[in-house]
Amino acid sequence: xxxxxxxxxxxxxxxxxxxxxxxxxxxxxxxxxxxxxxxxxxxxxxxxxxxxxxxxxxxxxxxxxxxxxxxxxxxxxx
Amino acid sequence: xxxxxxxxxxxxxxxxxxxxxxxxxxxxxxxxxxxxxxxxxxxxxxxxxxxxxxxxxxxxxxxxxxxxxxxxxxxxxxxxxxxxxxxxxxxxxxxxxxxxxxxxxxxxxxxxxxxxxxxxxxxxxxxxxxxxxxxxxxxxxxxxxxxxxxxxxxxxxxxxxxxxxxxxxxxxxxxxxxxxx
Numbered sequence: 001x002x003x004x005x006x007x008x009x010x011x012x013x014x015x016x017x018x019x020x021x022x023x024x025x026x027x028x029x030x031x032x033x034x035x036x037x038x039x040x041x042x043x044x045x046x047x048x049x050x051x052x053x054x055x056x057x058x059x060x061x062x063x064x065x066x067x068x069x070x071x072x073x074x075x076x077x078x
Numbered sequence: 079x080x081x082x083x084x085x086x087x088x089x090x091x092x093x094x095x096x097x098x099x100x101x102x103x104x105x106x107x108x109x110x111x112x113x114x115x116x117x118x119x120x121x122x123x124x125x126x127x128x129x130x131x132x133x134x135x136x137x138x139x140x141x142x143x144x145x146x147x148x149x150x151x152x153x154x155x156x157x158x159x160x161x162x163x164x165x166x167x168x169x170x171x172x173x174x175x176x177x178x179x180x181x182x183x184x185x186x187x188x189x190x191x192x193x194x195x196x197x198x199x200x201x202x203x204x205x206x207x208x209x210x211x212x213x214x215x216x217x218x219x220x221x222x223x224x225x226x227x228x229x230x231x232x233x234x235x236x237x238x239x240x241x242x243x244x245x246x247x248x249x250x251x252x253x254x255x256x257x258x259x
Contacts, residue, residue, distance in 0.1 A: 016115050023122045030125055033132035040139050045197070046235050047256025049143045059136040066129040073119055077104075 015076050022069045029062045036062075149173075149254075156181060156242075156249045162189075167205045169194065172240060172251040179240050180205060180212070181249070182223060189249060191240035192226045198233040212237065226257075 010018065040055045088108040090099055096112070097104075107113050156170045162183045170191075172179050181191040182205045192212065194202050201216035205223060212221040219231035226237040241253040 012111060012115055016111075016118070019115065019119050019122060023118060023125070026122055026125050026129070030129050030132065033129055033136075037132050037135055037139075040136060042235060043258055044139050044143055045256070046258030047148075048258045052140045052143050056133075056136045056140045059133045063129050063133040066126045070123060070126045073122060 009078075010076060018076060019073055022073055026066050026069055029066055033059050033062050151251075151253045153243070153250050153252045156191075156251050159183075159189075159244060159247050159249055162249075165207045167207065170251070172254070178202065179251070181240070181242070182207060184223070187244070189242050189244070190223065190226070191242055191251065192221070192237035193240070193254070195237075196233055197228070197235040197237060198231070203237065227259075 036055050036059050040052055043049070043051045043055075090096075090103060092099075096107070105116060107116060151173050154172060156172070157168055162168055162181070164183055164185060167180055167182045169178055169180050171177055178194040179191055180194045180203065181189060183189050184207075192203075196203050196214035196216065196219050198214065198217060198219050201214050203212040203214045203219075203221065205212050207223065210223045211229065212223055212226070213219070214221075214231065214233065217232050219233040220229050221227060221233065221237055222229050226239055228234060228236060236257045236259070239255040239257065240251050241255060243250045243252055
């Protein structure tokens with residue numbers, strides 16, 4: 001049986017507001033990644049390879065941001 | 079007995095507050111407000127997986143572009159100029175017979191050639207010389223016959239251009255140019 005967690009710092013209604021805000025930000029980031037992906041595929045198929053590395057790095061940055069926000073939601077319950 | 083946690087309406091069988099319950103019980107709450115919170119948190123986690131998928135796809139495209147060498151095209155004869163009337167067209171394979179291209183003679187010395195696959199979903203395109211377009215019947219895509227750029231319908235990229243040379247009355251294909259605009 002796992003150890004019980006200490007009481008969370010925020011009340012449930014506060015956590016709900018924070019998670020909803022994070023959810024909105026994560027959705028916006030993923031929409032940006034979708035746009036980057038389609039633009040990169042279009043460039044690749046059109047023979048323009050110069051844009052692919054910067055696009056991949058930006059997408060990686062977006063993933064890092066999402067991972068950070070996810071880590072924060074995990075911390076909310078500690 | 080006083081309620082152990084003001085946010086917890088349903089008391090677990092052991093009577094302890096929610097934050098002292100094991101993780102599996104906290105992840106499957108009975109109270110509706112807590113259940114809404116958990117489902118929203120899990121939706122956020124699921125969308126984060128989508129973010130991982132997009133980043134992976136982005137690096138896959140980058141890897142493909144680095145690993146694949148650009149093909150080299152050689153100069154190949156296609157047809158004799160006199161065999162193609164003005165306003166006429168010809169389907170030919172370049173650089174292999176399986177890769178179909180379409181050549182259109184627009185004027186005495188003016189010829190254009192493009193890849194025959196529509197840049198939307200790879201259906202074959204057909205020249206309509208009198209209208210000045212190439213038409214893709216699958217989804218009604220139109221390309222400008224003069225430069226191969228999309229003018230209507232779903233295609234967004236121009237047709238790959240086949241570079242031509244006329245030498246001694248014979249039309250030669252020399253290169254394939256991919257384009258984004």
